Amino acid sequence: MIEWPKQNDALGTANRGNPCESGLCTLCLASCKGRCETWVSSLVGRKLLYPREFGGSTSGSANVCAVGTGYHALRIQGYAYGARGLKADDTVAPADSSFPQVDVRTEFGGEIKTKCRVPIMTGALGSTFIAAKYWDSFAIGAALCGFPIVIGENVVGVDRESILDQGGIRSSPELDRRIDTYLRYFDGHGAIIVQMNVEDTRNGVARYILDKYGDKVVLELKWGQGAKDIGGEIQVTDIEYARFLKDRGYIVDPDPCDAAAVAAFNAGALKSFARHSRLGGVDLGSAR
Ligand code: SF4
Secondary structure, eight states: OOOOOBBBBTBBBBSSSOOOSSSSSSSSTOOOOOHHHHHHHHGGGGGGGGOOOOOOOOOOOOOOOOSSGGGGGGGOOOOOOOOOOOOTTTSSSSSTTTGGGOOOEEOOOSSSSSSESSOOOOOOEEEEEEHTTTTHHHHHHHHHHTOEEEOOTTTTHTTTEEEEEEEEEEEHHHHHHHHHHEEEEEEESSEEEEEEEEHHHHHHHHHHHHHHGGGEEEEOOOOGGGGGGOOOOOEEEEHHHHHHHHHHTTTSSOOTSHHHHHHHHHHHOOOEEEEEOOOOOOOOOOOO
């Protein structure tokens, strides 16, 4: 029997009755003051897609379904036939195959190798307020453990303290803070990686990193931000800050300089603005 749980803590939605696949209750009452996804989205539209407590929460998908395939359907049935990576004089005998002997160090890169003590890395922690708030614990932990951490896109652009002009980035306190925090504890294992999207490229992040940090920082070209379903990556409740982001070249929705949006904001009907990044691309006709 297939059931559709429609209570979503991330969105703060729940059905009054028994939900069916459409998201409605099997008995949708005209008198209902419920808060199912259909009901709430009829009031707030696509804004419902943002997890609640934005800026103070991290949200993940609970999208697990017995129908179709997904990572949840992948099962690795392992068998202990031999081993790789043993030291020269080790055997697969129980005496050598002990827990303290395990070595999961790895490396990646073409000509220049990045070494890691453990084969993991973080997701990108970018311009969201929660990433800035908890950066120290992530960065210091990653550096001490010896694995790479990624600074996500737009960190320079959203920083009100950063100074940009026609010549590029003059200063970027928040980007510096994040890099310096990691490098303070870095001992040669792991890496500090900075993502660069369309807006970062326009702002001159590559030149700034190269001039200030040389090869201490890895750059990651980012292509896909605008391809996300919801697009807007941060919500801004301060109209002056929304205008600042627009002046920095971001797409801000709705336009914080538009008279109707300003009136709606002042009246309390509009409570926040979404900042979007652009989708990267090339001017080639095909991949060939
Ligand atoms: S509006 Fe209808 S579908 Fe939504 S919770 Fe109420 S009864 Fe259920």
